[in-house]
Amino acid sequence: MSTAMPTTFTWKGVRVPYIAPWTGEIREQPRLERRPLNRGGGIAYVDEHRLYDRHAGILWLRMGAVRGVGTPILAGVNSQRQRQAMDRQLCQVCGVTTYGRADGTHLYLLAEREGGSITEGEQTASPPIHEDCAVEALRDCPHLRERAVAARVERPEPWGIAGMLHDPATLAPRPSTKRGGLTFLPYTSLKLLWAVAHLDVVSLHGCTPVNLDELLALTV
Incomplete structure (x- = not known):
């Protein structure tokens, strides 16, 4: 597994998150068509590329x-x-990896x-984060701290x-x-045949709540 540090980009004094898209990455979405039953059914792109348009x-x-x-789309x-x-x-x-x-x-x-806390088995499309990076995010996004919760997770498991x-x-x-009009679908759902995936989702297990004030204090 590579541990090389990805290139860091900043925008107006703020570090651009690794997962944030840039305007140069936005693509016009192709037209959809029905996929023949002998190829699995559901929907497909009319010009679908087998290697790049599907995952699992x-x-x-x-x-x-x-x-x-281009310009980063921070949200x-x-x-x-x-x-x-x-x-x-x-x-x-x-x-960078959060293993270690x-x-x-x-x-x-x-x-x-x-309010509340992260619950056992909760599903999320948010990737993990380092402590220092979490503090940076909370500092740069004041509204985030007001409506955010954190937890140490032992086992993030593939969900959908x-x-x-x-x-x-x-x-x-x-x-x-x-938000975004997206529907969370487990890998067992037949509705996946009629969905275009935007985000990977995991379920969180072995969750220990983290107090955000204590997290901020530890990284001062």
Whole structure:
């Protein structure tokens, strides 16, 4: 496993997270078509590339991989790097592995929460994060600290994807009421045939809550 430090980019004095997309990476999405039953059924891109458009048999959003080209979209996520960060347990901010702690755990910081704590088996599309990087994120995003929770996680396990569902009859998108209109789907769901995956999702096990004030104090 490579431990090389990815290139660091800053924008207006703020470090651009590893998983953030850049305008140069945004791609026009191809037209969808129905895939023949003898090829699995569901939906496919009309010009689908077998090596790049699917991962584990699931159709994925098309996005470039030219980090640093254009302007960063700090509130967005590059689907390819997010999936890579989930698969390899890379920090969502710096892109370096989060393996190496003596206790074998990984820190997860989940935003957009109204109190409470991370629960056993909870699903998330947020990759792990280093302590220092978490402090940086909390410092640079004041609203994040107000609605975030953190936990040390022993076992992040593959669960499914967050994607855009499409109507089997019309192929029109069927957005959910969640942010971004994405639907969380486990790998066992038949609805995956009619979804375009945007994000990888894991379930969190062996969770120990982390107090954000204590986290900030430890890294001063």
